[in-house]
Amino acid sequence: MSSLTTAPRPVAKSSQGSRISRWLHVMPHPEPVIEFAAGHVAAARWDGARLQSYAVEPLAAGALMPSPVDVNIAQPEGVREVLRRVLSRVGDISGPVALLLPDPVVRVFILPFEDLPRRADDALPLLRWRLKKSVPFDVEETAVSWSRQTARHGALEVVAAVARQGIVREYEGLVEAFGAQPTVVLSSTLATLPLVSENGSTLLLRMNGRTLTTAIVRGATLCLYRSTEMPVTAAQLDPKWVLEEVFPASAYYQDTWAESIDRVLLAGFQERQDLFAAAIENELKMPARSLSASEVPTSLDRSAQDLMLQHGLDPLVGWMANAGA
DSSP: OOOSSSSOOOOOOOSSSOGGGGTOOOOSOOSEEEEEOSSEEEEEEEETTEEEEEEEEEOOTTSBOOOSSSOSBSSHHHHHHHHHHHHHHHOOOOEEEEEEEOGGGSEEEEEEESOOOSSHHHHHHHHHHHHTTTSSSOGGGEEEEEEEEEOGGGOEEEEEEEEEHHHHHHHHHHHHTTTEEEEEEEEHHHHHGGGSOSSSEEEEEEEETTEEEEEEEETTEEEEEEEEEOSSOTTTOOHHHHHHHHHHHHHHHHHHHSSOOOEEEEESOGGGHHHHHHHHHHHHOOOEEEGGGSTTGGGSOHHHHHHHHHHOOHHHHHHHHTTTO
């Protein structure tokens, strides 16, 4: 998905990783990238596929509270100081940067259309009209980005990412104070999707804080995307709560595409990842493993693999992979 603007950008071609980049059209592609999450701030600078520098620092509990409607930066001074420490280790980030936001901030919709005008000025009013009843805020106050994709039987679908402009500006203002110019804004899981192989169908389960994001990708098509607030973090989460999210997603895919999901990939479950993978394999009879151990990540440079394995910073690596470096 392109940055959260009112007009889509040109499609980015990728020679590495998933062809999901056909709709994840992030152009331009600045090499510095900053991620804000409920529990940390992280940043990296890439030289093609090689990691030049990175840093990650924890946030105090309650300093950043991801929400699609309410103020996110609850402790501005504390978050700014953590960001300063991160950037001091990454190096100069003045100029264009990519900004990755918590999943709850960016709502993602997959909308069927019979037709959609090619001109952005004509398409945007139609999209806002369709989204009006689906977002918990005034749709006229939103930043909207979208891309076309082909659904089953050749039907047209539009993947739309929507965020409240005022909330996006909270994050942009933080990095702009350090000389950065956010030219691309994505949710963390959208940034992670280029790490999913285009072969067959994949259900990605990504946990960050208390947010569980479920995405199903088939080739270059995003079939399902939803984020759910769980009662606890991954450290205390009961596998049955995850299965309650996976069952309807799997059933929806089978009904829509008339086939089963080929694999499940997990991210963000930390040392309990094997427990959740076993529960999914036992109940759904689908192979499940860590995203970091899957096809695309294991083909990347060792520095990128280490960033996933040691620190769980999948979105930063996904951002690099989407460049097709």
